[in-house]
Amino acid sequence: MPTGEEFTLSSGRRSSLYFDLKVLLLDGEFGSSAADELLEIIADQFPNVRRIGGEGLGGELAIAQLFGAVRRRDYPIKDAFLVHPRREDGAMIISNPPPPGTDVIVVDDVATTGRALGIARNFVPQCNVVAGAVIIDRSFGEAERNLGFPVISVFSEDYFVE
Helix, strand or coil: CEEEEEEECCCCCEEEECCCHHHHHCCHHHHHHHHHHHHHHHHHHCCCCCEEEEEHHHHHHHHHHHHHHHHHHCCCCCEEEEEEECCCCCCEEEECCCCCCCEEEEEEEEECCCHHHHHHHHCCCCCEEEEEEEEEECCCCHHHHHHCCCEEEEEEHHHHCC
């Protein structure tokens, strides 16, 4: 939300808008409402996708909320993959990789440059990543240009600017 002061984002960019989506995704009302909206967009634009995945805490929380929406709507997304650090040495690994040739959507909480979506994509090169899905897209098209696939969202940054 607008704060009047500047923050350094995880992308390294500076902004006076800071979205703490991790906290909001842990809120039952906001998290489930945002996930319901995102699932509606996914169902409308990518009705044949049955697997999602992501990287990092933002991706993990968005996936968890999306699975709540999947269950509430009886939508046929089957499972998810997660890219995360291995406990022993911190090396990045993938849990529950999708089979080769699978259409997937990579998920995160916020997109600024699309870095986390790109990391998730890079761990499933044998799959067809059809889109990125986020709660807030603050990239103004940069994430799509960087990634080469569409990024869908519930909100864009300008929704929050007066």
